[in-house]
Structure formats: C-alpha cells, structure tokens
Amino acid sequence: xxxxxxxxxxxxxxxxEPTGAVSTPIYKTSTYRFESxxxxxxxxxxxxxxxxxxxxxxxxSVVEQKHALLHGAQDSVLFGSGxxxxxxxxxxxxxxxxxxxxxxxxxxxxxxxxxxxHRQIGLETTWVTTGDLVALxxxxxxxxxxxxxxxxxxxxxxxxxxAIGAITKRHGVPFVLDATFAGPALQQPLALGVDLVxxxxxxxxGGHSDLxxxxxxxxxxxxxxxxxxxxxxxxISDPETAWLLERSMKTVGARTERQAATALELAQRLAHDKRxxxxxxxxxxxxxxxxxxxxxxLKGVGLVTFGCAGGLHxxxxxxxxVRLIANAPxxxxxxxxxxxxVYTSHAMFTPEERAAAGITDDLVRVSVGLEDVEDLWKDLExxxxx
Numbered sequence: 001x002x003x004x005x006x007x008x009x010x011x012x013x014x015x016x017e018p019t020g021a022v023s024t025p026i027y028k029t030s031t032y033r034f035e036s037x038x039x040x041x042x043x044x045x046x047x048x049x050x051x052x053x054x055x056x057x058x059x060x061s062v063v064e065q066k067h068a069l070l071h072g073a074q075d076s077v078l079f080g081s082g083x084x085x086x087x088x089x090x091x092x093x094x095x096x097x098x099x100x101x102x103x104x105x106x107x108x109x110x111x112x113x114x115x116x117x118h119r120q121i122g123l124e125t126t127w128v129t130t131g132d133l134v135a136l137x138x139x140x141x142x143x144x145x146x147x148x149x150x151x152x153x154x155x156x157x158x159x160x161x162x163a164i165g166a167i168t169k170r171h172g173v174p175f176v177l178d179a180t181f182a183g184p185a186l187q188q189p190l191a192l193g194v195d196l197v198x199x200x201x202x203x204x205x206g207g208h209s210d211l212x213x214x215x216x217x218x219x220x221x222x223x224x225x226x227x228x229x230x231x232x233x234x235x236i237s238d239p240e241t242a243w244l245l246e247r248s249m250k251t252v253g254a255r256t257e258r259q260a261a262t263a264l265e266l267a268q269r270l271a272h273d274k275r276x277x278x279x280x281x282x283x284x285x286x287x288x289x290x291x292x293x294x295x296x297x298l299k300g301v302g303l304v305t306f307g308c309a310g311g312l313h314x315x316x317x318x319x320x321x322v323r324l325i326a327n328a329p330x331x332x333x334x335x336x337x338x339x340x341x342v343y344t345s346h347a348m349f350t351p352e353e354r355a356a357a358g359i360t361d362d363l364v365r366v367s368v369g370l371e372d373v374e375d376l377w378k379d380l381e382x383x384x385x386x
Contacts, residue, residue, distance in 0.1 A: 012065030059242035070184035076217035082200025085214030165193015203332030260300025312361035331367035
C-alpha cells in the first residue's frame with residue numbers, strides 16, 4: 001500500500017472472521033485453547049497469534065503490523081504506555097554501569113527515568129546540547145545507545161536526522177528517536193537514518209484522549225528483543241485498549257494533516273500579534289530549523305508554542321481565560337489543549353536547567369485539535385485581550 005491514509009485504514013487487518021466483520025473483534029481473553037500440544041508450542045514460540053495474553057494476541061498484532069507498515073519498518077511492538085516503551089528501550093540495551101547519550105531536549109519523563117536508572121543501577125547519561133553534532137561525535141564512543149526527540153517539546157526543534165544517523169552508524173551506536181510530535185503521516189524517520197522509532201500512542205496515534213499506549217518499531221531482530229522485555233516485565237496493553245488504538249490509527253493521517261494545517265495558520269496569526277513575544281513553529285520561515293524541516297520531509301506539526309509579551313503573569317492569565325481550548329497537559333487529541341511548560345513538561349527542571357534549555361516562563365504550548373481555525377483563533381484572541 002503506497003499512501004499513508006490507505007495503509008492507516010487497511011494495514012495490519014485482523015484475522016478473517018466468519019461473520020465478515022470489517023472491524024477487528026476484541027479478543028477479551030487471558031488465555032487460548034489449543035487443539036494439540038504441538039499447536040500450543042507453536043503459539044508459545046510466537047509462530048501463531050494468541051498463546052497467553054501477556055505474550056501478545058490478535059488485537060496487539062493488528063496494531064503492531066499497522067504501525068510497522070506506516071513507518072516502513074520490519075516490525076513493531078506495543079506497550080501499555082509511552083513511558084513503558086521508553087523504559088523498555090533502556091532496560092533492553094543498557095546494563096548497570098554502562099552509558100547512554102541523549103540530546104538535552106527530551107520529554108521530562110524520559111529525563112526522570114534516566115535519573116532513576118542512574119540511582120538504581122548506575123546507568124550514566126551523557127547529555128549533549130540538542131543538534132550539536134560535534135559534541136555528539138565526541139560523546140558517542142563506548143555508548144550503548146543514543147536517544148533523541150524530534151520535533152522537540154516544547155520548542156519544536158527539528159533534528160537533521162540523516163546527519164545524526166550517519167554519525168551514530170559510524171560509531172555503531174543505535175539511534176532511537178522519540179517521534180511522538182510528528183508521527184508517521186508527517187515524517188518518516190526510519191528512511192532518514194534512525195534505527196528505532198518510539199511513539200507515545202497516547203498522543204496522535206490514539207488521538208482521542210481516551211487511552212494509554214506506546215509503540216516501538218524498527219528492524220525485526222531488535223523489536224524481538226523488546227518484545228521479550230515486554231513479556232518479562234508485563235508491560236503489555238490490554239485487548240480493548242489495543243482495539244481502541246487500532247480504530248484511532250485508521251484516521252491518523254487525516255487527523256494529523258488537518259491539525260498541522262490549523263497549527264500553522266494559528267502560528268502565522270500569532271506571529272503578527274503584538275501581545276505575543278515570539279512564535280515557535282518549524283514551518284515558519286523564521287524558525288531556526290525551518291530549512292532542516294524542509295530537507296527532512298517534515299510536513300508539519302500539530303502544535304504551536306509562543307511566548308506572551310507579559311511574561312509568566314500574562315501566560316498564566318491567558319491559560320486561565322481560554323474557554324474552548326482546554327487548560328490541560330498532553331497533546332495530539334481531537335480537542336485542543338493548552339499548557340505552560342514551566343508547570344507541566346518542564347516542572348521538574350530547576351530554573352537554571354530551564355534557562356539552559358531555552359524554556360522561558362512566558363511560554364505557552366498549544367496542541368491543536370480538529371476544531372475550526374476561526375473558533376480557536378477567537379478563543380486565543382479573547383484570552384490575549386484578557
């Protein structure tokens with residue numbers, strides 16, 4: 001299947017049903033009956049879907065196949081949350097006393113996890129300024145893996161993935177990318193030199209603010225290692241959540257493309273508003289990574305970040321006066337959400353760490369939903385006036 005939208009709808013279709021159901025049934029079971037011991041052994045070896053639900057099942061397989069097809073990957077593995085997926089990556093390839101490398105602009109939960117693993121098992125992390133390829137080259141020798149995020153939260157930096165991929169391959173270090181902010185309809189990281197793609201499926205893939213899940217896709221051999229980690233740690237989702245996720249993934253292209261178009265329109269309007277100090281969106285020509293975004297095939301992003309001219313006081317006032325847009329964490333849903341990074345994604349940072357990362361107190365991040373752009377603009381204008 002050539003197009004994203006066709007793959008999203010038809011990719012990874014579930015097992016044929018005698019009823020002819022076009023939607024995969026929910027296999028709400030913890031175990032499966034086998035006709036023979038040999039059939040049971042085939043299930044245990046993963047040669048047949050369905051053995052014991054902690055190992056996997058038909059609903060999980062459909063989601064994993066669809067995700068792999070959307071990214072052009074050999075395989076994918078589903079987890080119970082985005083953080084479960086992140087944790088599985090580090091637990092699979094980084095052992096006690098070893099070292100990983102990461103760009104500084106990563107999700108706060110990932111940063112907390114690496115700090116936790118340092119306290120628990122002595123895992124070291126070398127933090128590199130985001131996009132600094134010289135520093136990355138120096139840091140990589142001896143590392144177990146390299147972790148990055150693009151576009152980043154909340155500044156929407158876009159990484160030069162081919163250049164980074166060339167460096168990591170030269171040093172034999174796996175390159176794992178958190179691609180949650182774009183998703184498969186807006187960028188194809190595996191085709192640009194990334195080894196493994198992680199997505200918090202809670203966000204755009206789920207898209208309706210009603211489930212928790214995470215996915216990692218890439219080469220079959222590496223995904224098989226992650227699947228073993230999932231089995232041993234019990235970090236799997238449940239069949240009903242997987243069914244909800246499959247339903248949502250069928251529209252991921254239509255949703256994220258629409259959200260990206262609306263986010264760009266809002267960014268352009270905010271850029272001309274005197275009550276706004278700065279606007280961060282990679283599709284704007286003034287964004288420092290605009291050319292990188294074009295060169296790496298990024299089609300857009302369904303978020304816009306901006307600074308309020310009145311600082312933190314103005315940002316808080318705006319957050320308290322939006323009505324249509326919800327003042328809430330998370331992103332990627334059909335409803336628009338607004339958050340202040342100083343209180344949400346980067347609340348665990350010290351003021352000095354936020355300053356070093358470029359996270360100023362005046363920042364507002366808007367995750368754009370499927371509402372009409374004029375209604376969203378009216379809401380923002382009302383809050384800006386307030």
